[in-house]
Amino acid sequence: MRMLERIQQIWMPRSIVTKLMAAFVLVVFPLCAAGFIITSSSSNQMKTEIKRANESKLHFYYSHLEFELNRITSLVTEYSYDETLSSFSTRTPIMTAYEKAYTLNQIHIKLRQMKETSPYISDVVYYVPGIGKKVSATGGVSNVPAKEWQGLLGSMGNLQGALSRYNGELYLLRSNPFNLDRVTPPNFLLGIRLSSEELRVRLQEFAVSGESDIVLAFGSRSDYMISTSESGETLKDFEQIQEGRTPEGSVERLRSSDYYYYSIYDHDNHFRLTASIPNDVVLKPIQIYSQWLILLLVLSLVVVILFSLWTYRMIHRPLARLVRGFRRAEQGDTAVQITDTRKDEFGYLYDRFNEMMKHLHTLIEENYVQRIRTGEAELKHLQSQITPHFLYNSLFSIKQMAELENVELIKEFSDYLGQYFRYMTRDAAQEASLGEELDHALVYLAIQEIRFGTRMRSEIGGIPEDCRSIRVPRVLLQPMIENVFEHGLGQKAGGGLLMLTFIRDEQRLVIRIEDNGEDLTEEQLKLLRAQLASTDGERGEITGMMNVHQRLRFKFGPGSGLQVERSPLGGLCVMVTIPTGEEND
Structure with missing residues (x-):
């Protein structure tokens, strides 16, 4: 078994x-x-x-x-x-x-x-x-x-x-x-003389081929021999070996390297009849x-x-x-086609495969376009939600600074606020360079640092210069920083820390946004991972992180997007992965 x-x-x-x-x-x-x-x-x-x-x-x-x-x-x-x-x-x-x-x-x-x-x-x-x-x-x-x-x-x-x-x-x-x-x-x-020639003729009739040799020997020592060949030399060894040993009337057989021998001995008349046949003739x-x-x-x-x-x-x-x-x-090559002129079953399979891939390619394109449009709509919806709330908080901060008659700070804050809204309201392009996205995120971070004052600080790492030109979906980093203030540092009375670092290898760029917030639980972390792992869009409320994750996946494929883990600082760490290979240049 x-x-x-x-x-x-x-x-x-x-x-x-x-x-x-x-x-x-x-x-x-x-x-x-x-x-x-x-x-x-x-x-x-x-x-x-x-x-x-x-x-x-x-x-x-x-x-x-x-x-x-x-x-x-x-x-x-x-x-x-x-x-x-x-x-x-x-x-x-x-x-x-x-x-x-x-x-x-x-x-x-x-x-x-x-x-x-x-x-x-x-x-x-x-x-x-x-x-x-x-x-x-x-x-x-x-x-x-x-x-x-x-x-x-x-x-x-x-x-x-x-x-x-x-x-x-x-x-x-x-x-x-x-x-x-x-x-x-x-x-x-009275004497009868036997015809040796007639005996030889009869022997030749028995010979299998011209190479066969038949010998009729008279006398116990073969004193008189009649042979189909001139000498009968091929049989001498056989005659010496077999002398007197063959029973009368029976055929004795012997094989050498070249010949088969057959011999019969007559004890009454003292004659021996011996045939030598080449192996080739017998075995032909x-x-x-x-x-x-x-x-x-x-x-x-x-x-x-x-x-x-x-x-x-x-x-x-x-x-x-x-x-x-x-x-x-x-x-992922849904445009593949098999070109062949076969008319058999494989030709039918090729035709059906080509039709299937055309149909699949059409469905994927339609789904891709639909999901991009959905993502854009979600982004605009988020922008419409964020902007009034952010505007309200910003105006409230200006009011507080005006009460304190801090004109320089109002001027700085108003400048950052203007840059922020100018970038957010520029809807013509759906993509921007990573350098522009980083500058926009730093403007947003500067606004939040003014609002939070001494309650928090930030550490910003340097971005590799060759990565600043990478084209990415608009509003990529700002929602990540916003998430830090809303869920990580928003309730922290002091000592808040936000770190933004860039890690580059041959194939990708990883942007780490992490904080030292204290409110993140393991259940919340598992829920966040499950939401990011979902690919069917059934994830409940559309958040800024989910929107960024989906748009990155749409543009760069499965190797891109967001990942979350607990930061060594204690809070949440969001890792933004962007491929940097030639195919994504």
């Missing part, structure tokens, strides 16, 4: 394209794996069938050759007891010349009949040492030197079986009498299967790559454009 949850945690955050690609790979991979398994199984099956076919073919030729040799052996044995052949050698002393010639002709006919019984017989010879005659199925009757029949007689059985080798030819020999020693001349010698069909498998894997990889490119082009790229559009809209 935990493993499943872990997989879900890893899998769920992935993009749709990643999931689609993973799903495609999960579909293709089992197909490729199944193809690999099927191909491997087919290759192994084919390899087994090829080996079995080679063994079967070799065994067939072995059986055929064994049958022919046994039949020829039986044939020479049978004819060695033939009445004509056996009696002629003993009756020659009493036969006339005509009878001899006639009998030799009959023997020649019999020998020709023997030769025609098998394609492996190249000649049949009949020797009569007593009269020095030789009858050949192919050469007829002729005189023969003694060394020829003596050589044949001496070679009998030299291949450890019925076969004999003489002058590079294979013979099946029978003498009469059979148990005669090799020195005393026999009555007759399997290699074709392997090549198809590699081609399948390559094609699968190509399909995955092409599908990935197609997915990226048709799905991922359009989705990325749409996501970028939403991110720009999220950052």
Whole structure:
């Protein structure tokens, strides 16, 4: 269960394209794996069938050759007891010349009949040492030197079986009498000479390809060899290793680095039939299967790559454009539009996105204009409220100074009062420079200092010169100072302090207005923070601080406005944040 949850945690955050690609790979991979398994199984099956076919073919030729040799052996044995052949050698002393010639002709006919019984017989010879005659199925009757029949007689059985080798030819020999020693001349010698060329032709029919080598070796030590190649060198090591070890009639297999060997040994006739087939010939069909498998894997990889490119082009790229559009809209760029000529579903989404952003942009502009107008109306309403009240207090202060006949103070106070009302009644522009706002706030502060006298004092920090030209909403700082006198220092009998400081960094200017009033409670501070945090305008009575906060947010965005906290002096600290980056210059 935990493993499943872990997989879900890893899998769920992935993009749709990643999931689609993973799903495609999960579909293709089992197909490729199944193809690999099927191909491997087919290759192994084919390899087994090829080996079995080679063994079967070799065994067939072995059986055929064994049958022919046994039949020829039986044939020479049978004819060695033939009445004509056996009696002629003993009756020659009493036969006339005509009878001899006639009998030799009959023997020649019999020998020709023997030769025609098998394609492996190249000649049949009949020797009569007593009269020095030789009858050949192919050469007829002729005189023969003694060394020829003596050589044949001496070679009998030299291949450890019925076969004999003489002058590079294979013979099946029978003498009469059979148990005669090799020195005393026999009555007759009958021999069948096998055709090495015909045996080689039949071996070549078995060869799988021109590179295959088939060897027919006679004798327990392979004394006489017939090979489809010129030398049969590729089989010498195999013949030495396998000598006398192969069970009769069974196929022995051996593989070297270059060849597959198949061999059958006949213990009766003492011959071995061995085939060497190059690995390439045996494995060629399997290699074709392997090549198809590699081609399948390559094609699968190509399909995955092409599908990935197609997915990226048709799905991922359009989705990325749409996501970028939403991110720009999220950052406040409501004028963003996606230009594309697509006619598919993404084209429809782009059109709907563009229409949505146009509509949203219109709504935001209308709302922005409406809120600015509302703020201006609120400002004018506040001005209309402040001015009569402030005018009443100012006139009352002039009256008191007149009673004291303090003409100089009246002149100074009247001058400040004139500057104040001249600035407040200038409605043509909705913005002013920060320097002008500071001068206006200091005029208001000077008026209040005259009114409050020794009950309070102020400390004003210097403003950075490059910040004086920043354009800000009109009547920005004066309401903050007014708030200090109304709620912070208004009830203080003496020792009041108002501090105005400027803090500048790379991105913003923070103006701190703080006092040492004693009437601020934690509940009032929380309420003030909640009012400033409200963005829907439902904040009850419109105050000067709220009006300033909203107008700053309208002009400079979410990073601007007012923040409040308790001052280290004990009273309220209002921080006015104004961005100073290039985008706000």
